[in-house]
Structures are given as C-alpha cells and as structure tokens.
Amino acid sequence: MIKSSGRRVCSHIYSRYCRRRAKLYEGITPAQHLRDLGKALLVTVLFAVFFYRSVWALPPMTLVGWLYLRRCGHHRRRCRNRQLLVQFKECIQSVAASMRAGYAVENAFVESMADVRNMFGEDCDMEQELKQLRQGLSNNLTLETLLTDMGRRCGLEEMREFAEVFGIARRNGGSIPAMVDAASGSISRKLAVEEEMETLLSARKLEQRVMNVMPFLIVWYVEAGNPGYFDMLYGNPAGVALMTVCLGIYLAAYALSELIFEKTFGDTEQ
DSSP states (O other): OHHHHHHHHHHHHHHHHHHHHHHHTTTOOHHHHHHHHHHHHHHHHHHHHHHTOSGGGHHHHHHHHHHHHHHHHHHHHHHHHHHHHHHHHHHHHHHHHHHHTTOOHHHHHHHHHHHHHHHHOTTOHHHHHHHHHHHHHHTTOOHHHHHHHHHHHHTOHHHHHHHHHHHHHHHHTOOHHHHHHHHHHHHHHHHHHHHHHHHHHHHHHHHHHHHHHHHHHHHHHHHHHSTTTTGGGSSSHHHHHHHHHHHHHHHHHHHHHHHHHHHHHOOOOO
C-alpha cells in the first residue's frame, strides 16, 4: 500500500515536471534548442576550468549549465510571448476594421488571418491559432469558447482577459466593435510602455553583460602577464574552498541582476 502511494506521488511529481518542461520549451525550434544546449555546454566547461581547473569539476558544474539552459528557455519564451502579443494586437485591429466594414465578428476573425499572414509571414503563431479558430467555427463551436481556449493555450493574460470581456459583451448585448477597439488600444499602450522601458534600460543591460564577463577577463589578463600567479588557488583544499565561495558570490550577483530586470519588465508566463 505504501509502495503504491509512493509510486503515485512520484508519478504525479514527474508528470508535473514534464508539463512544466514542455511549457518552458513550447514554441522553441530544435535548432534553437541545440544552440542553447551548445551554449550551456560551453558555460559548464568555462566554469569548471576557470574556478577549479579540473575535469572532476565538470559533473557539479553541469548544474550551472542546466540553470543557464533554463534561463535561455525562459528568455526565448518571453520573446515568443511578446511577439505573439504583437500579432494578437494586429489581429484584433484587423477584426475591428472588418466589423466596421460590415462583417460579422466570426467572419472578421477568419478574414484577419490573411492580414496576420501578410504582416508576420506564413505559419506564424497567430495564424496557427486562427486556423484552429476557423476549424472550431466550422464545427459549430461558439466564438467565445474558441477565444477562451486560445487564451488558455497561449498563456497570455491579455488574450484571456479579451476572451472574458468578449463573452460578457456577447451575452449582455454590448458593443463588440467598441470593445475590440478598447482592447487593441490597451495592448498598444502596454507594448509602447515596454518599448520605452527597454530603451531606457538598454544601457544598463549592456553594463550588466560587461560586468558578467569582467571577472573572467581580469583573471585571464593577470594570468597572461604573470603566469602561475593564481596557481595557489587550485589543487588544494583551501583554494577549492575559496573558489567555491567566489563562485557562489558570482552566481548570487548574476541571479540578483537577472531578478531586477525580470521584475522591471515583468513576465507574461503563467
């Protein structure tokens, strides 16, 4: 009985891990994932050589490589979500224009697929979502249900809120064109604010990148001018302990800088 309960708990934990991992790398192409794996491998080797100069340091340093790989996955997902939000904004702007021309709202969403394709290319994320929406309409599903499913699938708060407001307006006889225009304006203002913040903080981001590599450059510069200057830090317990402390300080400073930018720009991932 205890073993069976333990297996169920382990199975539940593993399934949650698989879902979170699939969500993290959703929308990332195999080529991009391979590039990230290559970068993570380089980071692992770099840290093992820089802090310990030992092949025995490679296994524990794989944890650093794994954390870097997760960071790359989060960064790519954030970029994808931002691009998807831009595509969604253009989609509902096209819907609003079509409705002003006399289209029904369902037909307006279907017609917006051509505009999205022309702006963002074939097989962009929003076009794929609109294809599923068109297929659902042909199967007599309501537009409110399809928009709700789209928001849940994409994981964007703006899309979920749009679906909720659209459903309320549809049930209560509200003005759909006015609601669509308001949603488009709200998303446009949010994107404009994010772009302005990114412009203001671009110099700080460059400073962060420079400071990330500065410790490595300083040590290599001193080592190049004075060969063997840091030999006392390697191959002995005291040196290993000191370098481990330095590694912890470096990783803490890096994590703090990433957290500051993360809180500044926000995270659309849910």
